[in-house]
Each structure stands twice: as C-alpha cells, then as structure tokens.
Amino acid sequence: MISNTSLHQRMRWHLSTSARSGPPRETPPKPAPTPPPKWRRWLVPIGVIITALLLFAPNLVAKQAASYSFTQFTQQVDADRVQNVTINDKGAVTGTLKDGTEFRSQVPTALNTQGVLDRLQTKKVEVKATQSGTSFLSILLSFLPLLLLVAFFMWTGRAAQRSLAGGLGGIGRSRTKIIDAERPTTRFADVAGYEGAKQEVNEIIDFLRHPDRYRMAGARGPGGVLMVGPPGTGKTLLARAVAGEAEVPFLSVSGSGFVEMFVGVGASRVRDLFNEARKRAPSIIFIDEIDAIGGKRGSGLLGGSHDEREQTLNQLLAEMDGFDPAEGVVVLAATNRPETLDPALLRPGRFDRQVTVPLPAQRERAAILKVHSRGKRLDPDVDLTVVARATPGFSGADLANLVNEAAIHAVREGRSVVTAGDLDAARDRIILGRRDATNVLLPEEKQSVAVHESGHALVAALSPHADPVAKITILPAGMALGATEQLPEDERHLYTEGYLYASLAVRLGGRAAELVVFGQGSTGAANDLAGATQLATRMVREFGLSPVLGPVGYASGNPQYLGNDELITRPYSEETQRVVDSEVARLLREAEEQAVTLLRRHRRALDALTGILLERETVDGGVLDDVLRDHALHGDALHDHALHDHALHGDARGPDRETVAPQAADL
Known part of the structure; x- marks a missing residue:
C-alpha cells in the first residue's frame, strides 16, 4: 500500500478551533423565566405515601382482638375471667379479659339479650351499651383514599393539558x-488560521x-x-x-x-x-x-x-x-x-x-497542532512543522485525534511526555490501523511484502515528478501488510500531467516489482489497482488528459465534501464510456510498463532494499537514498534481460508463495 493522500483529499481545506476561558462580556441582563416552585415535585410522592398510610396503617397499628364464639364467651363469663364488655344494639360484643386480652364475639339475634345481661351482672362484669350508628368523620375517612386518587388523576390530566398548550400547540x-x-468562552483568537x-x-x-x-x-x-x-x-x-x-x-x-x-x-x-x-x-x-x-x-x-x-x-x-x-x-x-x-x-x-471552511494548509496545520498540544507535555525533539508536513489532507478533528492518540501511546509506553515517535505511531495508527502482533506473516509472504514495498519506494525515488519517500515498513497494520509513505515537499494546489503519470507508476510499482522478481502478480496489489484505476478515470473523464477523448470534462460541478465522487447519472453515451474504459486501461498499462522498466534497470537496488527491509522491517527515506547511491551501476541490464526470459517461460525467480487472501493482502 502507498500511504499517500488521495487527490481529492489534498485539494480540500480546513479550519479548527480550540476553546479557552476569556473575560466575561458585559451584557444587559434579561429577565429569566420564573422556575416552578421546588415543592411541586414532592406532591406526587407525598400523595402516594398518605394514601398508603390511610389504607394500611389502621390494620398495622391496631392490636388484633381474639374472636370468641358465643359459647366460648359465656364460658369465659362463668369462669369469672371477663373484666368488661361493650354490647351494641346489633348484638356485637367487644371486651377485655382480666388478664388484659381483648376479644370480640356476637350474641345470636334470636337469643334473649336480657339473660346474657343477668349472667354478666351476677359475675360483676362492667357492661356498656352502644348504638351501631356511624359518624360523619368515619365516613369521610373511609372515602379519603378514593378522593386522593381522584384528585391525583385530575392534577396529572391538567398538567398534561398545560404542557400541550392547547392540543398540539406546544409541539410546534x-x-x-x-x-x-x-x-x-470560544473567541476568534482561539481559531487557528483562516x-x-x-x-x-x-x-x-x-x-x-x-x-x-x-x-x-x-x-x-x-x-x-x-x-x-x-x-x-x-x-x-x-x-x-x-x-x-x-x-x-x-x-x-x-x-x-x-x-x-x-x-x-x-x-x-x-x-x-x-x-x-x-x-x-x-x-x-x-x-x-x-x-x-x-x-x-x-x-x-x-x-x-x-x-x-x-x-x-x-x-x-x-x-x-x-x-x-x-x-x-x-x-x-x-x-x-x-x-x-x-x-x-x-x-x-x-x-x-x-x-x-476548508481543510488546512501546511502552515495552518502547524498552528492547529499547536492549539491542540496545549496542556500536553511535548518532548523538545517534537517539531510540529514536520508533523504538519506529514499530515496532508488532515482536518482539524483529525489533528486533534492525532495529538490525543500520541498522548495515549505515550501512556501505554509508561511515559508522560509525548515524543516524535509517539506522533509518528499515532499517524500510522490513524492511516493504517492498529498493529497486531498476532498477524505474523509466513516467510514467503514476508519476502513478497518486502519486494512489493521496495517496488513502490524505488519507482517513487526514480520518478522525477513523484513525492519523496519518508518511510517504508513491512509491519502489518490494520488491513495493510506493509506501507510506503510519501510526503510532499510543498503544499500543492495544482497537479501537472507529469505528476499524475508518476503517481500512477508509483501506485503500480509494487505489482511491477512482483512481476520482475517472481514473474507473477498477487492479490496484494488489489488496493493499489483500485486507487490507480480511480486516478486514471479522473484523468480521462475530468481532467481532459486523454488525447483520444480530447479536452472534455464530465465532472460534477458541485463540491462533494462527503466523498461521493461517482456520478449519479452519466452525462455521456455508451460509446463515450467505451472510449473512457479503453483510455483508462491504456494509462494503467503504460504506467505498469514504466514501473517494470525502471525496476529492471535497477534490479540490484531492488534486491538490496528488499534484503534491508527483511532485516530491519522499517526504514526511512535516507536508507533508500543510500541504496540507490550504492547500486546505481550500469551492469544490471543483462541480468534483467535474463530474468525476463525466465519469466516468459514461467520460471519465476524467488521462492514459491501461497496466494494471500484479498482481505489480508490489502497492501
């Protein structure tokens, strides 16, 4: 994979801000709406508690009286155990024994009550007579729970009516x-750039x-x-x-x-x-x-x-x-x-x-990084200008995430100071994904990835219009098994035809290296082919760089900030589409031929860089320059022709490899 910013990303701009505390502004006070009284929130709980007490408290507080039949009641009287009794006109008897036990009983209505009274007087039992009528207070207390429930439902209904404000008016x-x-507290002084x-x-x-x-x-x-x-x-x-x-x-x-x-x-x-x-x-x-x-x-x-x-x-x-x-x-x-x-x-x-409000340029990215680095301890070796140069196409939110990921990486390593290595690891984490130590490559797969990434790097270094190579790695991260990162020297706003052709050759450099070394391609170039095809399509359809189709552009006139580059309706005929497909295929074939030619001419440098990658796994652009200086000799041509003859006869050089699954070989 080539971790290089796509064309449409690098033609966008950005703005980022960071809030800080500032002096309060003097403004004329506005009368605030009167909040509802706090006691209203307790009405519903209090009503529920009172209702429960009225319903269940009398039964819980009152002592349970013993229930005697009439025979048991008379036995207690004859045994001289009754202290006092109260009899109403319905024959209901309540009383207390001499040991303090309360009881109740019922005199049968067909029985002569006078005989019962004579027996009680004989035993000198205190007797009281009452009427069975019910007082108004007892009636009110019996209906009080029901009244409270009705009042509660009426109150909630009126509250709902007030919230609706006349039907659905409140919803509007x-x-x-x-x-x-x-x-x-955010001010314009906190806005970086723009x-x-x-x-x-x-x-x-x-x-x-x-x-x-x-x-x-x-x-x-x-x-x-x-x-x-x-x-x-x-x-x-x-x-x-x-x-x-x-x-x-x-x-x-x-x-x-x-x-x-x-x-x-x-x-x-x-x-x-x-x-x-x-x-x-x-x-x-x-x-x-x-x-x-x-x-x-x-x-x-x-x-x-x-x-x-x-x-x-x-x-x-x-x-x-x-x-x-x-x-x-x-x-x-x-x-x-x-x-x-x-x-x-x-x-x-x-x-x-x-x-x-565009994506930020390099100078503005440095200012944004400075804003988001406030409150973080940066090592003296951290150069935010270098970080800004290494993050083309990053938005302000991306840069804030970059600084935060770097701080998290520092904590993971047991440090409280953020170093340049932390920022570099955070950038790889955002672009490529998390490095998984369990994703171990087979030896032949590792050599294939090293050849692939060496091809990208050498084609980029040998193409005069391509961006310089900053880092090459064969450590798997996310869906990528390796990466070649290019960093532009300057912020570009226009892209020449030579730069676009060089970009195509660099994208196909990994596949070209596999053809040169092994004589066959692999699924590892799937992502490279997709990116190169997309770029070639835009060159033909939008940029007018096809001599067959001519200076015609079929791009959408509206900005597509969400990345919807495909046209919903095709504004050209089927015949024009065939011409576009033919020209795209021609551009890709020419770019691959150019990459193969460069790598055959510098085969020794390709083998040397592959060996260094297998040994170190990650190198920077300086190592690539040293390899080119040491191996840029003129004796590689015969070796390349011999290799080409072997490849034509199916004798691919290099070890045999198993086909890597497309999901894992998205280089």
Missing part, C-alpha cells in the same frame, strides 16, 4: 437553545454592533451566511466563536429539530424561531446541518411539494425573504452538503454569502 414550539447572558473566513463572519457581528456605520455608507447588512466545508473543519465551532464574540442574543438550533411525525410542526417551529429572534433583535440565528430541511424540492418519489420537509423549507424561505434590514436579525447556517440545498435558499437576499 421550536427547540431553540438561546445563548444570551451565558455565552461560550483570517478570511473569520473576517467574513466578523463583519456580521460588527454590523449588529454598529449598524449606523453601514447605514451612513449606504450598505445593507447580510441577511444570511452559509458556511460550507468538509466534515470536521470547525463550522460549528466557528459559530460558537460568533456566539462568544457577539454582544447580541444567539439562537442555536439543529436542522433535524424542525421536522417530526406531526404534519405542520416544522413550519410552526420555524415561525416560532423567527418570532423569538425578532423579539430579541438585534440577534443571530444559527441553524446547524441545514441540509436536513433545505434539500431541493421535488426530489421525492412522487415529485410533489406536500412533503413535511418541503413545507418546512417553504416556511423558512418565506421567513428569510420577509426580513426587514432594520430588524437586525442575521441567519448563520452550516452544512457539508451544499450540492443538495435548494437554489431558492442560496439566492442573494436569503444567504448573501457562502463562506468556505
């Missing part, structure tokens, strides 16, 4: 986070702070600014910096927060959001991931405009078109899919500006 409220008195992008956004803040200066010059403030760029470039963080710098209310909402399952909710939330912004004017509205609601209309299956998302977009268009410049409401939006947005949303008057 926008889920907006209003950043007013307490703003983020003064142009910061100036574009800073003018909005200046317009909201000093509208009179623009009014005197006859200038109208921008109504909206759309920030576009690849993922991880800091668009949302730049908006946080706007919130930190602005002295106006900042209303933040995600694009996915508008649309839900209820029809009309999205449009209602858009209206609510803009009404809230007008009440707080001058103010800023920030819509993150606006492509969730701003996609092109009529793109559904039926092509109609009754989709809920399209209704939300229509309301957004109407609100942005109805802006009064004097209101002082500015809309910021961020997306990494600008090609999917509706053209009506992008016209001047709605989004007056589009600010590109």
